[in-house]
Amino acid sequence: MKEKTVNELKLGEIGIVNNIIGEEGIKRRLLDLGLIEGTNIKPVLVSPSGDPRAFEFRGSLIAIRKEDAKNIKIK
Amino acid sequence: MSKIEKLSTKQKEAKTKCVHTIALAGNPNVGKSTIFNNLTGMNQHTGNWTGKTVANATGYFEYRGETYKIVDIPGTYSIMSHSEEEEIARNYICFGNPDSTIVVVDATSLERNLNLVLQITEITDNLIVCVNLLDEAKKKKITIDLEKLSKILKVPVVGVTARNKKTLNSLLKVMRNACEGKEKINQIYQIQYQEKIEKAIEQVKQIINKQYKIQEKLARWISIKVLDGEEHILKEIEKQLQIQLINNTEIDKVKKEVLKALEKEGIYQEELKERIVATIVKDAEEIGKKVCKFEKEDYANRDRKIDKILTSKKYGIPIMIVFLLLIFWITIVGANYPSQFLFSVFGSIQEKLIEFATYIHCPEWLSNMLILGVYQTLTWVISVMLPPMAIFFPLFTILEDLGYLPRIAFNMDGFFKKACCSGKQMITMCMGFGCNSCGVTGCRIIDSPRERLIAILTNNFVPCNGRFPFLITIATIFIAGTIGGIGASIVSTIAVIFVIILGIIMTLVISKILSKTILKGMPSSFVLELPPYRKPQFLKVLVRSIFDRTIFILGRAIAVAAPAGLVIWLFANIGIQGESLLTIIANFLDPLANLMGLDGYILTAFILGIPANEIVLPIILMCYMQGTSLVNMEDTFVIGEILRQNGWTILTAINVMLFTLFHFPCATTLLTIKKETGSWKWSAISFLIPTVCGIVLCMLTTLVYHVFCL
Numbered sequence: 001m002k003e004k005t006v007n008e009l010k011l012g013e014i015g016i017v018n019n020i021i022g023e024e025g026i027k028r029r030l031l032d033l034g035l036i037e038g039t040n041i042k043p044v045l046v047s048p049s050g051d052p053r054a055f056e057f058r059g060s061l062i063a064i065r066k067e068d069a070k071n072i073k074i075k
Numbered sequence: 076m077s078k079i080e081k082l083s084t085k086q087k088e089a090k091t092k093c094v095h096t097i098a099l100a101g102n103p104n105v106g107k108s109t110i111f112n113n114l115t116g117m118n119q120h121t122g123n124w125t126g127k128t129v130a131n132a133t134g135y136f137e138y139r140g141e142t143y144k145i146v147d148i149p150g151t152y153s154i155m156s157h158s159e160e161e162e163i164a165r166n167y168i169c170f171g172n173p174d175s176t177i178v179v180v181d182a183t184s185l186e187r188n189l190n191l192v193l194q195i196t197e198i199t200d201n202l203i204v205c206v207n208l209l210d211e212a213k214k215k216k217i218t219i220d221l222e223k224l225s226k227i228l229k230v231p232v233v234g235v236t237a238r239n240k241k242t243l244n245s246l247l248k249v250m251r252n253a254c255e256g257k258e259k260i261n262q263i264y265q266i267q268y269q270e271k272i273e274k275a276i277e278q279v280k281q282i283i284n285k286q287y288k289i290q291e292k293l294a295r296w297i298s299i300k301v302l303d304g305e306e307h308i309l310k311e312i313e314k315q316l317q318i319q320l321i322n323n324t325e326i327d328k329v330k331k332e333v334l335k336a337l338e339k340e341g342i343y344q345e346e347l348k349e350r351i352v353a354t355i356v357k358d359a360e361e362i363g364k365k366v367c368k369f370e371k372e373d374y375a376n377r378d379r380k381i382d383k384i385l386t387s388k389k390y391g392i393p394i395m396i397v398f399l400l401l402i403f404w405i406t407i408v409g410a411n412y413p414s415q416f417l418f419s420v421f422g423s424i425q426e427k428l429i430e431f432a433t434y435i436h437c438p439e440w441l442s443n444m445l446i447l448g449v450y451q452t453l454t455w456v457i458s459v460m461l462p463p464m465a466i467f468f469p470l471f472t473i474l475e476d477l478g479y480l481p482r483i484a485f486n487m488d489g490f491f492k493k494a495c496c497s498g499k500q501m502i503t504m505c506m507g508f509g510c511n512s513c514g515v516t517g518c519r520i521i522d523s524p525r526e527r528l529i530a531i532l533t534n535n536f537v538p539c540n541g542r543f544p545f546l547i548t549i550a551t552i553f554i555a556g557t558i559g560g561i562g563a564s565i566v567s568t569i570a571v572i573f574v575i576i577l578g579i580i581m582t583l584v585i586s587k588i589l590s591k592t593i594l595k596g597m598p599s600s601f602v603l604e605l606p607p608y609r610k611p612q613f614l615k616v617l618v619r620s621i622f623d624r625t626i627f628i629l630g631r632a633i634a635v636a637a638p639a640g641l642v643i644w645l646f647a648n649i650g651i652q653g654e655s656l657l658t659i660i661a662n663f664l665d666p667l668a669n670l671m672g673l674d675g676y677i678l679t680a681f682i683l684g685i686p687a688n689e690i691v692l693p694i695i696l697m698c699y700m701q702g703t704s705l706v707n708m709e710d711t712f713v714i715g716e717i718l719r720q721n722g723w724t725i726l727t728a729i730n731v732m733l734f735t736l737f738h739f740p741c742a743t744t745l746l747t748i749k750k751e752t753g754s755w756k757w758s759a760i761s762f763l764i765p766t767v768c769g770i771v772l773c774m775l776t777t778l779v780y781h782v783f784c785l
Contacts, residue, residue, distance in 0.1 A: 026600040032153035036353040048391040049489025059184040
């Protein structure tokens with residue numbers, strides 16, 4: 001079974017982060033923002049062109065593009 | 076002048092007397108620079124552009140008879156990875172030996188901010204946590220138990236509202252105590268990793284301690300870095316402390332052993348890194364839970380509601396356009412009056428100067444050269460540049476302070492991604508509408524060097540304040556002029572908007588082409604914080620935008636305008652066999668100009684107008700009227716008559732507008748590009764790209780026009 005990513009979350013739906021894969025730089029930046037295993041993440045905004053979306057986690061609002069968000073796996 | 080001198084001597088004195096050094100760290104957007112400015116009394120040019128301190132800014136201030144040096148280091152979320160700002164921040168905290176490090180944290184998102192605090196506790200004992208934005212937290216009904224936080228971290232914690240200067244007193248007191256060693260720190264908070272990891276750290280630390288005499292805390296931190304294998308950090312440590320960590324047989328041996336042991340436990344090096352980060356984040360979370368109380372769970376509701384509108388599919392982009400148009404409209408209309416005032420003041424001074432020159436029997440050619448050449452061009456540039464910038468930048472900075480700019484980037488990112496660049500480029504483009512030179516400097520907000528360079532090279536494709544009035548004048552005369560009545564202003568507005576849109580499309584197209592050719596690469600990741608909306612600090616906005624941007628740019632423009640004034644005067648007045656140099660050059664350029672649907676004088680004016688786009692039209696008029704100095708004309712009707720008499724048609728008008736949009740950047744911008752990229756090569760490329768585009772486009776329209784109309 002394919003793992004779910006945050007891209008599959010609907011607006012307002014909360015997911016719990018499992019792990020982040022992919023390139024080191026972006027992975028590190030997301031970790032630095034506190035996106036570790038067990039973090040609640042919720043997409044709340046979509047940009048007018050559909051991508052990126054803005055996610056709420058740990059009290060901040062961070063815009064992430066689809067290509068990067070697909071590396072954020074959720075439980 | 077005297078005030079500035081006073082300041083600088085004061086600063087010099089401060090430097091020699093300075094006893095204590097304070098570092099100011101924190102996440103981006105937490106008000107570090109506000110604290111810095113309030114402490115140093117805004118004597119400092121912080122060089123802060125759209126929320127980013129790119130290098131360390133240093134300032135001095137006095138408190139209770141002692142002088143303090145304060146270093147504002149770049150805002151970062153972390154000091155563990157290798158972006159430029161993080162490196163600067165890390166190096167200063169680790170090796171800059173500040174007496175104390177103040178970590179500024181945002182009360183409204185304490186948990187995330189604590190992450191950085193904890194990372195810093197791993198490096199130094201001497202830190203003060205300064206919880207800022209307590210007023211915002213109060214609005215959102217968040218309460219923070221500062222005392223408890225201090226007890227947990229075992230460091231002094233101060234709560235402030237940085238925009239209110241008075242609240243900084245408590246920070247000063249604590250800082251003074253800390254510098255004099257009065258803040259007794261027993262045992263600062265220490266992050267505890269998993270037992271297996273702790274054991275590994277301990278083993279590496281023993282070897283380091285055996286080989287080098289390093290302070291206990293630093294040795295532990297270095298051990299962690301050795302284990303997680305970030306080579307560039309190790310290299311920096313080696314350089315700063317004159318020790319050897321990489322290719323150190325003893326360390327390598329132990330490292331191999333402990334990593335193997337960890338692997339047996341199922342922790343591979345890659346995962347080790349993640350566990351270390353995760354431990355810190357979890358610690359931060361736990362502490363945050365202990366000290367923060369949210370009375371309203373949905374404290375961000377108001378912001379989300381605003382966001383829903385400002386970034387909605389339907390209204391997001393229209394609202395953005397309305398905001399920007401409003402700013403441009405206020406700028407262009409509002410700048411007229413002060414501009415006219417400056418013109419008349421400088422004009423009357425000019426008359427006095429001429430009188431004075433006659434009085435002292437100054438030779439006429441010399442007084443003409445200096446007054447009608449240098450003085451007039453110089454004051455011209457000031458009169459037309461200063462008012463729009465002094466209006467545009469404060470307005471723009473207010474948008475910035477409100478927190479709206481990241482939303483613009485968010486709205487536009489989709490389009491820019493298709494051109495292989497970043498949505499942040501939209502922000503720099505918006506600044507470019509005010510002044511391309513500022514836009515180029517603003518490109519510092521783009522992290523990826525490749526994307527930053529693209530943004531710098533294409534910034535000139537949006538017309539700046541200096542080009543807008545020219546575009547509007549031409550559109551009014553030639554495009555709307557044929558219609559007349561109320562329709563005229565609507566048509567000319569549409570024409571100008573069309574030009575702007577063309578500029579934006581060209582920006583995207585050229586960005587894409589650059590990404591596929593000389594600046595090959597994929598769009599890098601786009602991770603952008605959309606900070607909470609905040610009330611702008613109007614006074615500070617005014618001061619910051621005028622000093623940091625307006626005066627700065629004006630200075631550069633003046634430096635170019637004075638010699639250019641001389642050259643223009645010489646060209647108009649020196650001649651061979653009755654023909655001025657200007658005419659000779661214009662005749663020389665005529666064949667090329669004709670192909671582009673222009674005439675030689677127009678091209679000459681663009682070339683001589685390189686110090687500032689504002690003087691292109693005055694030079695054209697000067698040429699047509701056979702004058703020897705710049706011509707100031709208010710009446711568009713008269714301007715239209717002169718232009719028509721000199722053979723301007725609708726084709727000429729369209730091509731002039733196109734070439735205004737697409738030609739080489741002004742000298743100030745070229746200088747700024749050299750400063751920002753560190754090489755004249757990029758200035759040359761940014762000169763060539765739009766110029767070639769402009770020439771080709773003008774030739775195309777001319778060709779099409781002749782094919783269809785003749």
